[in-house]
Amino acid sequence: MKKLNGLHMFIFLSAVTVVTVALYYVAADWLNQRYFRFLIWNLFLGWLPFIFSSITYGLSQLKWKLAIWLAIPSGMLWLLFFPNSSYIVTDLLHLSSRSARYVTGNGVSFNYWYDLSVVLMFVWTGLLIGFFSMYQLQGVINQRLGHAASWIFVLGGTALASYGVLLGRVYRLNSWDALTNRETLLQLMHESVSRSSLAFCMFFATFLITIYLSLYYLIHARESGQRDERTN
Template identity: 30%
Template sequence: MIWGIRVRLITEYWKKKMKTDIVRVHLVILGLLLIIWLVPTNYNFLIWNIILALIPFDLALLIRYFKKYRLVQILITIVWLVFFPNAMYMVTDFSHLSSIGTGLMTETQFFNYAILAVGVLTGLILGISSAHIVGRVYCQKLSTVWTIMFYVVLSFVSAYGIYLGRFLRINSWEIVSDPQKVIKLFMASISMHSLVFVISFGALQFALLVLYHMVRRINID
């Protein structure tokens, strides 16, 4: 009886703490967006990109929340998979360093480097965290091999999504709003150029996802 009460109290405490932490994450991101918006930089596009990176993170939380409602969970997972590449896409935003030069020489470069780096890393952290949450939802009760396979498939599917977004300028919502355009560009994009990109950025994502997974396991243990 007493043990049951203690378990319930601990569970309720962690649920409240988790909700508080989620609010804090969103407040920190809101603060970052305000800084990028209010302070003159070359990277105002980061505002939209970070918002898009936040969507898969929030969807992953919903996937975990609706674990008792399988159909709803699966539908949200499909939407999450469509939006997930938006978060990992942000690693390609380092290409915008060319707008201020690649050398760290002036105060303006210092500030712009810092803004771009924190924006990109924020997007990556949100994306990697969302993948970890979804991976735990679907693979926690399975063997490690299934978790690795989940990360492999996700990494290379996401890499192709990044390619479609970066080079063909396809947005996630166009899968619904203009599917014919997406299919047409998808078929036209199959080339050596896209293959090398997918292999390179798929391997990059896989390394980040596995490393994050291993670090989280160390912290939990």
């Protein structure tokens, strides 16, 4: 796997985040409304996986054995908060719930396109943050356990993320409920076992893995192109 500079990733994702939040405030001032302010909090939660993946990656590069053991709980915290980065996709629901505000006598108002642009920016930024965090951890697992294990991790991570999004959107659970409200979590997990929940997880996991594979291909296609140029 190609190693990406962690500092460069942080700067890039920070810049995209600044643009995203700035777009929200510009649209909010233009339309004189703050309805989508909650997206800023959701994006903050979406940053947590990248923070934990960066810690895990940094610890995995250290030579002393204690660092490896510290990387394990950090990686588990990544898994716990990873669904937050893709949960923002479901915030598109709010556009439908506000549809009556967008329809005018002449069709769809410009307010809809402003709000759609803002929500899509938050969705895109959240997905980028989450998938770069997964790429970091896939690199760690690839280094320690091999290529096959790293892809098993990716498939398992996207599957668990889709289930986490289901618990968050449908059952209104938060990531920290796994630490503070385990009895309710287990109860709702039991209730969530259904055909419709399985279908949601399968479709959403397919959505996530397709985007991840697209980004993975773009990263490595560039590396392959540069290698071909050097050999020629």
